Amino acid sequence: QAVAILAPATFFAQSREPLQACAAEAGAGRMGDDRNAQDAIAKKSALQSKDAIVKDTAMSVRANFGLPDWLMRTFLTKGGVGRSTFALMQLFASPLLKVVFYLVRPLPWRFKNMCAVSAWKLWLALHRILPASIFRRGISDSVSLEVHAMHNVMWWFRLFPCPIWSMRFALSQLSMNFPPQGAPVEWIDSPTTPGLRSAYVRVLPPSEAKPRVLLWAFGGAFVAGDVEGNMGPAEHYGRKLGCDVFLVDMRLCPESKVQDAVLDLYHGYELLLQRVPAENIVMLGISSGGGSVVRVLQLARSDDATRREYFGERRPFPPALPQPAGAILLGAFVDYTKVGDGIQRNSAFDWIVSPSVVESIAELQNELGGGAHLLHLCSPLLQDMTGLCPLMISVSEHEGLFDEDVALAAKAKAAGVDVVLSTTPFLCHVFQLFSSYLPEAAEEELRIFDWVKSKGGVWA
Secondary structure (H helix, E strand, C coil): CHHHHHCCCCCCCCCCHHHHHHHHHHCCCCCCCCCHHHHHHHHHHHHCCCCCCEEECCEEECCHHHCCHHHHHHHHCCCCHHHHHHHHHHHHHHHHHHHHHHHHCCCCHHHHHHHHHHHHHHHHHHHHHCCHHHHCCCCCCCCCHHHHHHHHHHHHHHHCCCCHHHHHHHHCCHHHCCCCCCCCEEEEECCCCCCCEEEEECCCCCCCCCCCEEEEECCCCCCCCCHHHHHHHHHHHHHHHCCEEEECCCCCCCCCCHHHHHHHHHHHHHHHHCCCCHHHEEEEEECHHHHHHHHHHHHHCCCHHHHHHHHCCCCCCCCCCCCCCEEEEECCCCCCCCCCHHHHHHCCCCCCCCHHHHHHHHHHHHHHCCCHHHHHHHCHHHCCCCCCCCEEEEEECCCCCHHHHHHHHHHHHHCCCCEEEEEECCCCCCHHHHCCCCHHHHHHHHHHHHHHHCCCHHHC
């Protein structure tokens, strides 16, 4: 990580020729064609191999340590004997796991970070001394030793089912990687939804000037994620950018719907605008939080009829709002109408959006928006992008949401939006949050910070 921090940060996208060709094709049609970008993605996906070894970015990649498909199929296919065996093992272990999660959750973040970092250093040292032919079996030979080591930990989770309770615990522990540094936190109860508590983290010292603020929307496929678990990463970004951070609490599915989460984020942005002007705000959304950010931006500049179609007759009715200085989207989840080809293809490589996660979310898909007929209305990719603020879309070329994000960038560009698409090969969904472990993630983090500073004004 030290090497990555000292290396010069290269600003602008790392998009390669296949990516550029795809974006150009997606933007060639008329602006109002909602499926234009997706058609281009479908053509690109059809050209890619579905075998364990495929060609992408001019390099071969490995799935499942390079083991043959006939051997792994029983463990990675729903209903397979191997997969069913692991599901039965988890069923019996679940009560113990829940007890462990209950005991781990209240431990201090610094203590959990110390344990995680110590274990990581030992694991990395092991990879340095043992044969590369055995321990460097990640997606590509060109990745760092750290990526191989992380792959050898994370890969195994795909063998087990991924119930919502385990996803919620995992995403509640993100602050383990970036323990909060003690910045004062103001907890703000939602004026419209009882039980929601957003957090305003005061990174900057008190001043008469209006502060810069990063509005943070957590991810979790709409079924997981919370404010406290994101407090550490958010404060880390705030300190690097020299700004306060506002983490908006949002309701989760299936207890609530996608529209409720977007409404909560919309009200959070509206509340923040009462403190600072729009040009002092940059939004950041992770995965489903990225999709919610895009939908908020679209609704903020839409007419009353469009907002009423989405929100219904809510009271108080959400007003039109100005656009912020910019928005950062980390592996944004933006099409809820189907499990796309890109998700199916790249789940073979993705540590996060693995086949187990895809299965869990697919089972809930129609419930996310309150029915299949509403998923089109909820999906940001299928809405008009005209008039949005500058966007930076950061995504791995081998993660499940790569195709969606390429299509989003192409559609935004066709609509006249200032958009930067930054891609990195061979990494997982939301790899940017692993910057304390992976040098590739640390480098992308620097590109994100440079992009924010390039917005000028108070952010320069």
